[in-house]
Amino acid sequence: MTHDDTTHAQTSTHDHVFLGDNHERNERRTWLVIALTATMMVAEIVAGTVFGSMALVADGWHMSTHAAAMLIAALAYLYARKNARNPRFTFGTGKFGDLAAFASAVVLALIALLIGWESFVRLANPIPISFPQAISVAVIGLTVNLICAWLLRDDQSHHSHGLDHQYHHQGHSHDNNLRAAYLHVLADALTSVLAIAALVTGSIYGWLWLDPAVGIVGALVIAKWSWGLIRDAGAVLLDYVPSSEDLPEEIRSALEEEGDVITDLHVWQLGPGHHGAIVSLVSERPKAPSSYREKLSHIHDLSHVTIEVEPRAA
Structure with a gap:
């Protein structure tokens, strides 16, 4: 991990x-x-x-x-x-x-x-x-x-x-x-x-x-x-995420590709215009966390990200 x-x-x-x-x-x-x-x-x-x-x-x-x-x-x-x-x-x-x-x-x-x-x-x-x-x-x-x-x-x-x-x-x-x-x-x-x-x-x-x-x-x-x-x-x-919030879906669409699957995702507001996220995913070919962070760089409101990566079980 x-x-x-x-x-x-x-x-x-x-x-x-x-x-x-x-x-x-x-x-x-x-x-x-x-x-x-x-x-x-x-x-x-x-x-x-x-x-x-x-x-x-x-x-x-x-x-x-x-x-x-x-x-x-x-x-x-x-x-x-x-x-x-x-x-x-x-x-x-x-x-x-x-x-x-x-x-x-x-x-x-x-x-x-x-x-x-x-x-x-x-x-x-x-x-x-x-x-x-x-x-x-x-x-x-x-x-x-x-x-x-x-x-x-x-x-x-x-x-x-x-x-x-x-x-x-x-x-x-x-x-x-x-x-x-x-x-x-x-x-x-x-x-x-x-x-x-x-x-x-x-x-x-x-x-x-x-x-x-x-x-x-x-x-x-x-x-x-x-x-x-x-x-x-x-x-x-209370870190409530309303149904209209599209940030979780944006994260999923950016990371779930090439067989990578998000297994756990937490999104919350840190302050006006700032959100945090903790992302756990499994991958057949795990990459460095920085590469996944780069995929999320276009999301302006995402100010603090923690990435956890595990290889897919054989």
Whole structure:
């Protein structure tokens, strides 16, 4: 039996840095969004306290929850980058983003639950609304969130579709950590849009029930987004390979020729745009592991490969 990774482990050219292509750019943008959100949060709380506006104070504290969630993403970027070459992380720190995304998705789900609960309470016990003030706060919040969403946009994709889209072979550079921060901003923007629509309509017709009713709708949408993120990030953490993933078949089609047969194959994601594979095969005429590695060199997402070769039993 021959193993391919033993020679690489002894060279200085082989590392386990499996961070996304835009890791540092995404990290800088996340810190910028946190700074913007925190500044707006402090401004709203101070202004609300000085001018006696509970709407401003409440929105300020609401923004603090999203700032805290985005801090999870920023710290994950920082830690993953600082420890990218730490040998104690056997396969690098590329999955830190997915771990942070999972945690952030749980926070997003809790926010959806709180919004839904508060909306139900308001629906059962309507309270007077200062429509002009509330609308102005929602507009300010929406403006800040749109700026943050633009900063956190993913140039490749930022959609909350299912696993089939998220894990299509051509889209493996998707960064779940950035997606988590983006969804927090998007959730805040959605609540602002719905609030503006409900408040404007409510001010015209005097419908106090419309604002909490729309809040429930917003909570359900945010809960759906959080579930999608929990599912996708969790799949990466558990090395789940969806049926739409074509990487195993690409490996098989590249190696199973001239009587060579793959007997065991493991494929998993190491980080955004990076995958690892362990391949065991039997061959009538075994070659050096490097020759099999060469056959896989055209697969861009395959960043770390271990080849095991055994001669076919007589």
